[in-house]
Amino acid sequence: MTTPLALSVLDLIPVRSNQTSADAVAASVALAKRADELGYRRYWVAEHHNMASVASTNPPVLIGILAASTGRIRVGSGGVMLPNHSPLVVAEQFAILEAAFPGRIDLGIGRAPGSDPVITSFLRSSGAVSEVDAFPNNVQDIAALLHPDGAALRLTSGQEYGLHATPRAASTAELWLLGSSDYSANLAAKLGLPYVFAHHFSGDSTNHALERYRTNFKPSDAGPAPRTFLTLNVSVAETAExxxxxxxxQLHSMARLRTGQPMLPLATVEEAAATELTPAQDQLVRGMIERWVIGTPADAASRIRALADAVDVDEVMVVPGASAHTTDAPPSAPGRVRAIELLAEQLLG
Structure with a gap:
C-alpha cells in the first residue's frame, strides 16, 4: 500500500530581470494562494540578504502577508537565520503571528547567516559568544519564551526576572530546526525537535543526517518521536523541454554564485537561453540538473515518490525553480504556479 504523500512549498521569492520587488512578492502571494487551494500542507519563506535575485529577506513580515492572503495552509520560515536576531525578538514576532493565525504558523530556525560577512555584521546583535556556542542556547530560549510558562533571566542581584513572548497566544508556533550538517541533526535530536535537512542544496548527506537524527532522538514536549521531511528543487511542465x-x-544563477560571480536578478527563459557559461559554470549546471527533479508531471511525481520512500518521509517540500518567459506579466510566476498544479494532480489527487 502506498503511503499518502503531503506536499509543501519553500519560496525564496525570486526577482526576475523584468520585475520589481513588489512584483516578486505579488507573484509569491498568488503562488501561496494557489498552494492553499490545491491542498499543500505548508508554505515557507527563506531568509537571504543583499541578493538582487531574492526578495525573501524578512520572514516574519512575509509570513504575515502570506497568512493573511490564505485561509488554511500553514505558513512559516525556512528559516529564520538565528545568528542574525535576538531570541526574544524572534519569539515575540512568532507569538504575534500565532495569535493572529492560530494553528497555522511554523518557526523554522537555521544556523547559517544567510548573507555575506559584511551584511551579517550589521544584522547581528550577539556579543563575544561565537555562533556555534550560542545557537543551542538561543534555540532553547525561543522554545521557552514561546511556552505559556515563559522563561526567567538571572539578574546580577541574584533575583529572577520572568519573561515570555507577548502577546501570549492561545497556541504555540511549531518550532522546527533546519540544517545541512550532522551538527543540526544531532542538536535537533538532543532537543527533541522536528528537523528538516536542506536536501535542495546539500543532497549528498541527506540519508546520513536523517539516520543520525532518528537514532539519537530524545522525546520532548515538542514531540514523542522524530518528525522530518524532504526539501527538493523542482521544475515541472507539460513537456520535459x-x-x-x-x-x-535558476541553474545559471546558482552556478554564478558558486563561481564567485554577483547574484543578478533572475534571467527570463529567453535571456538564459542566450547566455554562454564558463566551463566551470557549465559543469556545475550539469551536476545540479542531476539532483533537481526536472521533467513531465508523471516523471517528476515518480522521482519525488522514490526519493520520499528512500528517506522514509511522508512529506516533500518543493522549491519551484521555474523562471518565466519575457512576455509573462511581471507580477506573476506562471511557470511556478503550473509546476505546483501539475504535482498536485499527480500526488495529491
Missing part, C-alpha cells in the same frame, strides 16, 4: 527551459535561469 519546457521544464528544462524554465529551470535554466
Amino acid at each position: 519546457e521544464a528544462h527551459a524554465l529551470a535554466l535561469p
Whole structure:
C-alpha cells in the first residue's frame, strides 16, 4: 500500500530581470494562494540578504502577508537565520503571528547567516559568544519564551526576572530546526525537535543526517518521536523541454554564485537561453540538473515518490525553480504556479 504523500512549498521569492520587488512578492502571494487551494500542507519563506535575485529577506513580515492572503495552509520560515536576531525578538514576532493565525504558523530556525560577512555584521546583535556556542542556547530560549510558562533571566542581584513572548497566544508556533550538517541533526535530536535537512542544496548527506537524527532522538514536549521531511528543487511542465527551459535561469544563477560571480536578478527563459557559461559554470549546471527533479508531471511525481520512500518521509517540500518567459506579466510566476498544479494532480489527487 502506498503511503499518502503531503506536499509543501519553500519560496525564496525570486526577482526576475523584468520585475520589481513588489512584483516578486505579488507573484509569491498568488503562488501561496494557489498552494492553499490545491491542498499543500505548508508554505515557507527563506531568509537571504543583499541578493538582487531574492526578495525573501524578512520572514516574519512575509509570513504575515502570506497568512493573511490564505485561509488554511500553514505558513512559516525556512528559516529564520538565528545568528542574525535576538531570541526574544524572534519569539515575540512568532507569538504575534500565532495569535493572529492560530494553528497555522511554523518557526523554522537555521544556523547559517544567510548573507555575506559584511551584511551579517550589521544584522547581528550577539556579543563575544561565537555562533556555534550560542545557537543551542538561543534555540532553547525561543522554545521557552514561546511556552505559556515563559522563561526567567538571572539578574546580577541574584533575583529572577520572568519573561515570555507577548502577546501570549492561545497556541504555540511549531518550532522546527533546519540544517545541512550532522551538527543540526544531532542538536535537533538532543532537543527533541522536528528537523528538516536542506536536501535542495546539500543532497549528498541527506540519508546520513536523517539516520543520525532518528537514532539519537530524545522525546520532548515538542514531540514523542522524530518528525522530518524532504526539501527538493523542482521544475515541472507539460513537456520535459519546457521544464528544462524554465529551470535554466535558476541553474545559471546558482552556478554564478558558486563561481564567485554577483547574484543578478533572475534571467527570463529567453535571456538564459542566450547566455554562454564558463566551463566551470557549465559543469556545475550539469551536476545540479542531476539532483533537481526536472521533467513531465508523471516523471517528476515518480522521482519525488522514490526519493520520499528512500528517506522514509511522508512529506516533500518543493522549491519551484521555474523562471518565466519575457512576455509573462511581471507580477506573476506562471511557470511556478503550473509546476505546483501539475504535482498536485499527480500526488495529491
